[in-house]
Amino acid sequence: MGSGGAFASLSLAIMRGFVRDKASVFFALIFPLMFLVLFGGIFSDQDQSRIEMIQVGDVSLVDEMPAEAKTAFDETFEITEESDLDAALEQVRKGDADVAIEEQRGEIVAHYTQAEQVKAAIVQGTLRAFVDGTNVALSGAPPAYTLKTERVEDDSLSTIQFVTPGLLGWAIAMSASFGAAATLNGWRSSKLLRRLQLAPVSTGTVVAARVSVTIGIALVQMAIFLGLGAAAFGLQLTGAWPVAIPLLVVGTLCFMAIGLLSGAVAKTTEGAVNMANFLVLPMAFLSGSFFPLDAAPAWLQTVSHLLPLRWLNEGMLDVMVRGEPWTAALVPMGILAAFAVVVTGLAAKLFRWETA
Incomplete structure (x- = not known):
């Protein structure tokens, strides 16, 4: 049997094993979709x-x-000044700022981002309270100020756009790591690795079969997530979203490496x-898969940037939702690839053919 036939046979055997393992199918597809449905319509309150x-x-x-209100205003908002409205809106759109305000003939216009649902509501409510308080302080005259709020994103965007990338990232991470961990340890415990070593099949063929199946499962997960989001919740992708596919592939390899380390x-x-x-x-909780991290302490946000899942989530959010160009995925892909190489090397060093 040639290397091509061996690759096809191994891939088919691995895929059949995955399909027959009800727990693997549940945790790779059903369980993450339950969270997609849950977070698609329900959000809990958070401190900001x-x-x-x-x-x-x-x-x-x-x-x-008034002086007292101004003190409270300064404690609530961290203000930076900008002369260019378009530049300010771009910062809000990217998530570098929460709101941009300008004044148009007595009307305060607040431009906010829909990417963070809870914070968007708090921003609007807090600003309205300060506007109303100032109007009351300037009593004896008609209201001096009115507040108008505008989203920086296109009106077609909805909540599900911002929920899907994080949950998809978590699903990919869980499926790839669990599958690699179970396969490596299971094959070692059953002595299958030893038999494959003696069989007329190269190590590269075995590895390629395992990797191809895992990536195939990840692509199926992506198709199901996007299909369900579009059909049930009105998901509409924006920006260079096809770049999320190679980003997802690199992310899959990264979390396969974590699974290999666990299995070793x-x-x-x-x-x-x-x-x-x-x-x-x-890692899912610390990487923004389930809820935004804006309310988290600064040190925790710093820690989250050391986690590969945070980079996978942010990369997909940039190209699928925020309208960033395809180049926005390059840095996350580079970091995920480097993480995969380092962790795979560590797993290879720690791996033993026989369990003690």
């Missing part, structure tokens, strides 16, 4: 940190606030899967 505001030009509201260290298949779960599940 200081709001980052860009002031475009002169805004007399800020100068005419653990002595049983159950232990390998549990170790992968121990690594991936907390």
Whole structure:
């Protein structure tokens, strides 16, 4: 049998094993989709940190606030000044700021981003409170200021756009790491690795079969997520979203490496899967898969940038939702690829053919 036939046979055997393993199918497809449906319509309240505001030009509201209100305003908002409205809107759109305000003949216009649903509501409510408070302070005259709010994104964008990338990233991370961990340890425990080593099949063929199946599953997950989001929740992708496909492939390889490390260290298949779960599940909470991290302490946000899932999530969010060009995915792809190489090397160093 040639290398091509061996590759096809191994890939088919691995795929059949995946399909027959109900737990693998559940955790790779059904379980993540449950969260997609849940987070697509329900969001819990969160405490918010200081709001980052860009002031475009002169805004007399800020100068005419009573002293007490001005102190509270400064404690609530972290203000930077910008003369170019388009530049300010771009910062809000990218998530570098929460709101940009300008004044148009007594009307305060607040430009906010829909990417963070909870913060968007808080920004609008807080600004309205300060506007109303200033109007009351300037009593004896008609209201001096009115507030108008505008989204920086296209009106066609909805909540599901911002939920899907994070949940998809978590699903890919979980499926790839669990599959690699279970396969490596299971094959080692059953002595299948030894038999494959003696068989007329190259190591490269075995590895290629395992990788191709895992990537194929990841692409199926992506198709199901996007299909369900579009059919059930009105998902509309924007920007250079096809670049999310190679980004997803690199992310899959990265989390396969984590699974290989778990499989190399653990002595049983159950232990390998549990170790992968121990690594991936907390990472999902710390990487913005389930909820935004804007309210998290600064040190926790710094830690999250050390996690590969954060880069996968941010990269997909940039090209699928924020309208960033395809180049926005290059840095996340580079970081994920480097992480995959380092972790795979560590797994190879720690791997033993026989469990002690």
